[in-house]
Amino acid sequence: MRRIGISTRLDAISGRDERRDALDARWAPLLWHLGYVPVALSNSLTDVQSYLEALNPSGFILSGGNDIGSAPDRDRLEKGVLDFSLERRLPVLGVCRGMQFINDYCGGSLVKVSGHVATRHSLVGRWAKDHGFGIVNSYHSQAILKDTLSGDLVSLAESEDGIVEALLHRTLPWLGIMWHPEREKVPSENDLALLKNHFNGE
Template structure:
């Protein structure tokens, strides 16, 4: 799982950071989250040692803002493609999937710290309400190679996408920021990642 990179003001220090709610969500759904250090640049050896069964690209940071994170996530996507691993991209993570596939981003308005409706095959024909925390987005014309939109907001922004050939899913909302996490998002994550060997049985550890 990738993390955001934060520079600490007044110190020569860059920290990897991850919302604890995302780690807890994955754990409660039966997965073992393993945050990856952005500064380690020997990605091949790193991934060979970890041998992940799935990839989660978390939110935070704009693409191009933190080159070390961009490089790590690019390596993760290359590895996922080679091994046909499931990928879940959340907010920036969806943008990174699109960027990796040659797609574009553009500024969007009315998508920061609001809730809005999304509709499409991923969320059902009647749609549902989700949170939104981004000022860059994707329209249908911006989609990268082999990607297809699966949900849209009412203003036409793509809110979810899938890869046509690989088990890659991107969503623009943050399931971990809802309290409690919606049952719809729990089902979505379980369904997408649940077939991996990453799944664990907590009962075996009690």
């Protein structure tokens, strides 16, 4: 079975003098159902390349949580993931913050937006229509616009107010989506097909 490394949120726990790597528990059964072994990644190991070489994953998910710049150890880990994936041409799926991190890594930037936290909205564009994506969930206060999108990336779908909601690297198997497949009460068949096709190289 293919191992998929998943980046984790980094949380400081008030009153406990602890920092914790955290991951939505729904990711594991979602990936296991598709035939993958989910592996949560640690933000605390500094030799990221040796760590990833020992893990020997087939691909990665950069998950949601933590604004870019708010958790430097996580930023370092995810930069190492993209460096590793670039060298080996491994598939990467960026989800919400993860998609934003791909854009940041490739030289793009973010803007503040409103009306995209804890809501649902429509997607527009040929790719969204062809893949059956109509209404998706939304949990972000920062966003990528077409003029803040890296030139290495292409927009696949937007929201009706012009925010980039899905992107693809022009030459690498890196895909980004702003919605959260793991947060749906019943996993969407379209999301499941997207994940399977991406990590199987289809």
